[in-house]
Amino acid sequence: MLIFLDVETTGLENSDKICSIGLIGVGENELFSVYELLNEGKKIPPKASSVNHVTNEMLQGKPPLKESVAWKFLQENNHEGTTLIAHNVNFDIKMLLASGFVWMGKTIDTLRVTKHLIPECDYFSLQFLRYELKLYKEEKKEALRYAQLQNECDIVPHNALSDALLTKLLYEYLLEIKEHDALVKLTKKNVLIQKLDFGKYSGRYIEEIAMCDRGYLEWMLSNIADLDEDLRYSIERYLSSLT
Numbered sequence: 001m002l003i004f005l006d007v008e009t010t011g012l013e014n015s016d017k018i019c020s021i022g023l024i025g026v027g028e029n030e031l032f033s034v035y036e037l038l039n040e041g042k043k044i045p046p047k048a049s050s051v052n053h054v055t056n057e058m059l060q061g062k063p064p065l066k067e068s069v070a071w072k073f074l075q076e077n078n079h080e081g082t083t084l085i086a087h088n089v090n091f092d093i094k095m096l097l098a099s100g101f102v103w104m105g106k107t108i109d110t111l112r113v114t115k116h117l118i119p120e121c122d123y124f125s126l127q128f129l130r131y132e133l134k135l136y137k138e139e140k141k142e143a144l145r146y147a148q149l150q151n152e153c154d155i156v157p158h159n160a161l162s163d164a165l166l167t168k169l170l171y172e173y174l175l176e177i178k179e180h181d182a183l184v185k186l187t188k189k190n191v192l193i194q195k196l197d198f199g200k201y202s203g204r205y206i207e208e209i210a211m212c213d214r215g216y217l218e219w220m221l222s223n224i225a226d227l228d229e230d231l232r233y234s235i236e237r238y239l240s241s242l243t
Contacts, residue, residue, distance in 0.1 A: 002026045002084040004073070004171065006163035007095050008052035010042045014225075017053045018095050019068045022161030023078065024146065024168055033146040034069050035161035037062045040099060052158045059137040065099040078104050083184065085125045087111045087167050090229075108183045110170045112230065115191040117177050123197065126166055127157050135169040142169060193234040210238040 008020040017040035025032035037054065039062040049055050049195060054232040065071050074096075086092040089109040102201070114124055121132055130136050142165060156162055174183060196202055201209050210217055217235050220227060 001030075001077045001080060002171075003077060003084050004164045004168040005084055005086045005089075005092055006160045006167060007092050008054060008158060009048065009095055010040075010239050011048050012042045015042070016048075016095075016098075018065055018099055019059060020052065020160045021068070021189060022159065022164040023070055023208040024071065024161075025073060026168075031145060032073060033161065033164075034073065035159075036070055038065050040064050052160075053156075061071075065096075065101065071101065071108060074101060074103075077146050080105055082106070082119055083180070084106055085167060085171050087163070087170070089187070090237060106184050107187055108171065108180075110167055111172065112189075112191055113174055113178075113183050113186045114170070114195070115230065116186045116189070117174060119191075119194070120131070126170070128164060128181045129170060130166055133170070133173055135166060135173065138169055191199050191230040192237060193231055194233075206234055207238045207241075210235075210242055214239065214242070 002025070004024040004026075006022050007018045010016045010019050018038050019040070019042075020035070020037050022035045023033065026161055030139065037059055040061040041064070044054060044056050044059070084093070084103055084105055085108040087109070088111045089107045093103050093107070103182070111124055111126075114121065114129060117132075121129065123132075130139075146161075171183075178186070193206065199220075201213070206217070217239060221232065221235060
């Protein structure tokens with residue numbers, strides 16, 4: 001079983017919770033999809049609503065994750081025979097855990113795998129890759145397989161089911177480069193990032209920055225608590241190579 005998952009949340013702090021979930025399950029003789037709004041008892045601030053378009057009024061009367069259809073489906077397939085596939089899968093697993101769900105199966109992170117296999121991309125967000133890799137050409141045809149997405153207007157950024165569908169298309173693109181088991185292995189392997197994509201040195205090679213402004217990179221390691229795991233790994237590698 002393959003499960004393509006996306007969650008939208010009330011924010012990015014440790015106290016935040018899932019407010020919507022979309023998943024697509026693909027088995028040998030099974031095709032399953034669900035989109036649900038969830039109420040985990042955490043209010044959605046305007047900043048989060050401006051991204052995911054979920055409001056507090058929409059969550060009134062909605063169930064928590066443990067009482068949802070998605071929870072039941074995930075529980076039934078929570079074993080080593082299932083691969084959970086998401087863009088930045090560690091974030092999704094973290095948010096499931098915040099609602100009491102512990103994932104036991106395999107994982108594929110389409111974000112990390114894309115960085116491994118298509119490093120020439122300028123950016124790696126799901127929406128950028130939607131256009132860079134021309135995934136949008138297949139999304140309407142793919143959406144017709146799922147009742148909740150048969151209206152093309154429902155294919156919108158930061159809708160959990162739309163993003164789960166897009167993750168499926170990205171996975172299939174990556175599958176043309178490497179087989180499934182190789183994608184599982186790459187998910188566990190750190191990516192050596194060459195350039196910074198934010199801050200005063202955005203677009204500059206990290207190795208170059210390490211030579212001309214080592215202190216800036218050391219400051220990043222010490223002061224940015226939520227620094228991307230692969231970026232932290234890369235900065236440490238470049239700094240250690242110059243000592």
